[in-house]
Amino acid sequence: MTIHIPFDNSYSRLPSRFYARVAPTPVSTPRLVKVNRQLAHELGLDPDALASPEGLDVHAGTRVPEGAEPIAMAYAGHQFGHFVPQLGDGRAILLGEVVDKNGVRRDIQLKGSGLTPFSRNGDGRAALGPVLREYIVSEAMAALGVPTTRALAAVMTGQRVYREKALPGAVLTRVAASHVRVGTFQFFAARGDFDSVRRLADYAIERHYPELTESGRPYRAFLDAVVTRQADLVAQWMLIGFIHGVMNTDNTAVSGETIDYGPCAFMDAYDPATVFSSIDQFGRYAYGNQPGIAQWNMARLAECLLPLLDEDREKAVGEATEAMTLYAERYNRSYLAGMRRKLGLFTEQEGDLALAQDLLSRMAANQADFTLTFRRLCDASLGPGGDSAVRSLFQDPAAYDEWAERWRHRLADEHRAAEERRGAMRGANPAFIPRNHRVEAALKAAVEAQDFAPFERLLDVLSKPYEDQPEFAEYAEPPPPAERVYQTFCGT
Numbered sequence: 354m355t356i357h358i359p360f361d362n363s364y365s366r367l368p369s370r371f372y373a374r375v376a377p378t379p380v381s382t383p384r385l386v387k388v389n390r391q392l393a394h395e396l397g398l399d400p401d402a403l404a405s406p407e408g409l410d411v412h413a414g415t416r417v418p419e420g421a422e423p424i425a426m427a428y429a430g431h432q433f434g435h436f437v438p439q440l441g442d443g444r445a446i447l448l449g450e451v452v453d454k455n456g457v458r459r460d461i462q463l464k465g466s467g468l469t470p471f472s473r474n475g476d477g478r479a480a481l482g483p484v485l486r487e488y489i490v491s492e493a494m495a496a497l498g499v500p501t502t503r504a505l506a507a508v509m510t511g512q513r514v515y516r517e518k519a520l521p522g523a524v525l526t527r528v529a530a531s532h533v534r535v536g537t538f539q540f541f542a543a544r545g546d547f548d549s550v551r552r553l554a555d556y557a558i559e560r561h562y563p564e565l566t567e568s569g570r571p572y573r574a575f576l577d578a579v580v581t582r583q584a585d586l587v588a589q590w591m592l593i594g595f596i597h598g599v600m601n602t603d604n605t606a607v608s609g610e611t612i613d614y615g616p617c618a619f620m621d622a623y624d625p626a627t628v629f630s631s632i633d634q635f636g637r638y639a640y641g642n643q644p645g646i647a648q649w650n651m652a653r654l655a656e657c658l659l660p661l662l663d664e665d666r667e668k669a670v671g672e673a674t675e676a677m678t679l680y681a682e683r684y685n686r687s688y689l690a691g692m693r694r695k696l697g698l699f700t701e702q703e704g705d706l707a708l709a710q711d712l713l714s715r716m717a718a719n720q721a722d723f724t725l726t727f728r729r730l731c732d733a734s735l736g737p738g739g740d741s742a743v744r745s746l747f748q749d750p751a752a753y754d755e756w757a758e759r760w761r762h763r764l765a766d767e768h769r770a771a772e773e774r775r776g777a778m779r780g781a782n783p784a785f786i787p788r789n790h791r792v793e794a795a796l797k798a799a800v801e802a803q804d805f806a807p808f809e810r811l812l813d814v815l816s817k818p819y820e821d822q823p824e825f826a827e828y829a830e831p832p833p834p835a836e837r838v839y840q841t842f843c844g845t
């Protein structure tokens with residue numbers, strides 16, 4: 354079966370300082386783990402061809418398909434607050450772009466496909482565990498309705514990679530609206546190369562915000578648009594209990610997609626101070642810090658764009674400051690709108706945010722499970738008959754009762770059919786998230802026993818997060834104490 358990918362590449366048409374041309378490194382004995390058939394359809398690709406021996410060689414980096422123009426992208430980035438002027442794709446290679454069935458241009462990238470000029474001290478490779486984690490969590494995010502890069506395929510390379518110990522190597526085929534990051538802008542700005550900054554901004558506008566080309570001030574409009582999408586994105590993370598874990602500027606896409614799933618994790622019990630990443634010693638990227646960190650990252654983008662905003666430095670800084678205010682307003686609005694949906698509120702009242710915050714602080718004080726609390730509130734919205742399932746999640750159930758009384762009072766101000774409200778709430782409060790203990794178990798079975806059944810099952814369950822799926826009820830449950838996961842690792 355011959356594989357045909359209708360590449361239509363644009364990034365590799367940019368000047369050569371934007372990337373390095375480099376082919377993936379062939380591997381000895383690749384083995385297919387998974388092809389995402391539904392995503393293949395969306396991209397207009399033949400899933401059978403992607404799963405064929407030839408397709409396997411493409412995903413493994415052994416065969417460069419016709420029309421691909423493999424490059425490693427150059428970028429810089431603030432890592433945990435410290436600027437690194439050169440990072441770049443150290444273990445990823447962009448094969449090229451395709452235009453999907455909806456007319457959207459998408460990158461097809463191999464992650465873990467060998468050395469590039471940006472590899473620094475790394476081996477250019479990825480281990481199976483992190484590849485499967487990214488596959489699971491990015492696909493779960495997509496099903497939850499959160500903008501994200503996607504996973505088109507995962508393969509094993511047949512080679513070992515050495516981290517703390519020898520591990521099976523793997524390659525993820527990643528699909529993204531683009532891989533342009535805040536760090537890509539920083540790469541050029543830090544070199545004082547503002548021609549390239551402008552070039553990159555023009556590229557990003559055309560690709561992600563084409564309506565802005567007509568704007569009289571396209572760069573300010575671009576900054577506002579990125580800021581808006583980022584604010585909406587992080588609000589969505591907060592509303593489902595997602596913790597990215599490495600919100601460095603090189604892991605912030607200007608498309609507004611979630612990108613780079615390293616030590617990411619979902620919260621079980623609600624606690625805004627939650628940190629899972631083993632490398633985040635000071636909790637910089639804790640759950641509750643994410644909105645502020647995203648704003649900080651947007652400020653770094655604004656800095657890069659200053660010369661494009663206005664010739665007068667002071668005026669440019671004024672423009673950038675306005676954009677930061679826009680971020681804060683947009684985030685607050687987006688988060689509150691989402692919270693109203695979670696609580697079943699169709700109208701807006703002054704005290705709604707306080708009502709939500711009161712619930713959250715009671716949850717925090719009582720170690721209530723974030724996802725289950727909101728999911729069970731859907732039934733409780735029908736009447737107090739649903740209360741016992743919610744209150745049992747609180748160490749002190751009375752803490753819920755007091756709040757529930759206020760909530761019912763608020764609901765009574767709205768004249769909506771109870772079933773309509775419950776239905777809307779169920780669409781905003783997932784039953785299934787990629788719980789860490791389930792993810793870890795799936796990875797362990799795959800890595801230690803080449804048993805991919807738990808991985809497949811988990812993907813299946815997570816593809817319908819808002820449905821009850823009674824046959825998989827145990828996947829909705831938080832971990833028993835012995836299975837609790839306290840730390841996650843990048844595995845790079």
Ligand code: AMP
Nearest residue numbers: 440441442443444472475476477478845
């Ligand atoms: P990440 O933490 O995955 O976002 O990666 C940060 C930077 O380190 C990026 O420039 C990566 O390309 C690079 N990197 C991570 N792991 C490796 C590796 N195994 N080999 C080469 N470069 C890597």
Ligand code: MG
Nearest residue numbers: 603604612613
């Ligand atoms: Mg990264």
